[in-house]
Amino acid sequence: MDLTNAVPGRPDGQLQDYEAARQVSWDEEAKQFTWWKTGRVNAAFEAVDRHVEEGRGDAPAILYYDGVRDETWSFRRLRDDAAQFGDALRRLGIGRGDRVFLFMPKGPELAVALLGIIRIGAVAGPLFEAFMETAVQDRLADSGAVAVVTTPTLRPRIPRERLPELRHVILVGAEASDAEAGEWSYTELMKEASADSPVEWVDREAPMLLHYTSGSTGKPKGVVHVHNLMIHQYRVGRWVLDLRPDDIYWCTADPGWITGTSAGLFAPWLHGVPVVIRGGRFQQEGWYETVEKFGVTVWFSAPTAFRMLMAGGDELPKRYNLSSLRHVLSAGEPLNPEVFRWGLRALGNRIHDNWWMTETGCTMITNYPALPIKPGSMGRPLPGIEAAILDDQGRVLGPNQLGNLAIRAGWPGMMRAIWNNEEKYKQYFPFEGWYISGDSAYRDEDGYFWFQGRVDDVINTSGERVGPFEVESKLVEHPAVAEAGVIGKPDPVRGEIIKAFISLRQGYAPTEELKQEIQQFVRNGLAAYAMPREIEFRDKLPKTRSGKIMRRVLKAWELGLPTGDLSTMED
Ligand code: WTA
Secondary structure, eight states: OOOTBBBBBOOTOOOOOOHHHTOOOOOHHHSSSSSHHHOOOHHHHHIIIIIHHHTTTTTTEEEEEEEOEEEEHHHHHHHHHHHHEEEEEEEEEEOOEEEEESSSSSSHHHHHHHHHHHHOOOEHHHOTTBBBBBHHHHHHHHOOOOOOEETTTTGGGGGGOTTTTOEEEEETTGGOOOOOOOOTHHHHHHHSSSSSOOOOBOOTTTTEEEEEEEOSSSEEEEEEEEEEEEHHEEEEIIISOOOOOOOOEHHHHTTTTTTIIIIIIIHHHHHOOOEEESSSOOOOHHHHHHHHHHHHOEEEOOOHHHHHHHHHHHHHHTSOOOTTOOOOEEESSSSHHHHHIIIIIIIOOOEEEEEEGGGGGGEEEEEOTSSOOOOOOEEEEOTTOOEEEETTTTTBOTTOOOOEEESOOOOTOOOOEETOOOOHHTTOSTTTTEEEEEEEEEOOOOOOOEEEOOOSOEEEEEEEOOOOOHHHHTTTTTTTTTEEEEEEETTTTTTTEEEEEEEEOTTOOOOOHHHHHHHHHHHHHTOOOOOOOOOEOOOOOOOTTOBBBBBHHHHHHHHHHHOOOTTEEEE
């Protein structure tokens, strides 16, 4: 092995012998679960109810703090509230297979609602609270959601008149009198419901989660995950997160993204480990304070957040007692070696980079406590996962050759469908037996994978995956915009920022005010993170003869690179 610049592993990780772990079948994992014996499956039951039934009901499940509320929820309380909420949904006529969305800030009620939905066999669709009207509408409409759990503040962003299938709006933090027709106060519903309501036993392959994510073309797609995902999450909890019963775990991701549900809630709960939930916005001091306050032992965040902490300097963390930290992880974007080295200095820990996607369900390639880390590498495949680099014809490439990062299809946490879109689903599997990620990477002689970039036009800004088409569609709704092309532009803190190239309609002048107005238009209509931080007006945009805007040409212009083959470009 060439470990010249590698940072040695720790001897105490649960995964000690990587080669031996690769021989452990997924069925071994499944044996942890009650359904191994009973044949009756429900992921919410395994994550929460099981601990109560096995005598661990008093153990903490949630440690919540938002500056005002400071609450510890036991597994029993969480089970009871989730069961009660499930019963409330049933009383509204909601059940198996129905899509119920969550559009609210993170906190105990979000967790209760998520579990309650899954517990009755319905499908939970978590939405990020930063979404504005168009983003909310597109997702609810596509999935045919029958209900949404939200707050009075966020309710105006749900265009009910344009969502005929949406029968119920459940308002957390509202009085019964605030509720209009088709709306319910969460508190009132809970009062009438019973915690004795039974778990809905479903098939392992029954859908439970619908996470919307972006591709390079078309509207966001609904990635369908099934109860079987728990097997994958359990293994990640053990070998990747390295969780043990006395850990205090904090994943900073919002449950609107897969990281927030899969690594954020299910992986730790399946191991009976409590999760810290910090309400409110990112704040350097607040984050160190949270680690100190709860004695966080295992911490999962993202490169953008670490880069923002790093920008606060090496002195700031010294003011806090961070000695509880035993294991630190990062996912969502490339982790720069510089940030890794900051982690060693400021947190006294190696930051364990791990790679995965909404579609993969949970971690796929990762660094383990016991293995040496090569800074800049995503690590090695999770035991049970076969990763490879394929060329464009689907041939497996050897070490150090750049190509498509692919995974042998059929692992337990793999998405099972794209909601209502068989065609899109098939596009992930162009070669027999392989899932194609859309990322380019290479593998070195030692089996470590190195991320290189996206193959398509998907933008990763602050770890958030943005489809250029969704932003372009919003931009052209603005009266001044004739055409728009959107690309990701490299940025030292955010990874990438969104840059829009715009041609204006006749009669509009390319002014600074107009730029700002267009930015606000996207911010208010779609989401703050989807706003183009840079706008450049152009008389004409490069297009194919069939009229498609050529984003790769825009990108080449931006980066000062050769534009490549322009034979399909219009004159
Ligand atoms: C990127 C987030 C480099 C990648 C869990 C992937 C990463 C996309 C890493 C999925 C990493 C995720 N290093 N890039 N460790 N992890 N990505 O669906 O481009 O929001 O395809 O899932 O994020 O983003 P998604």
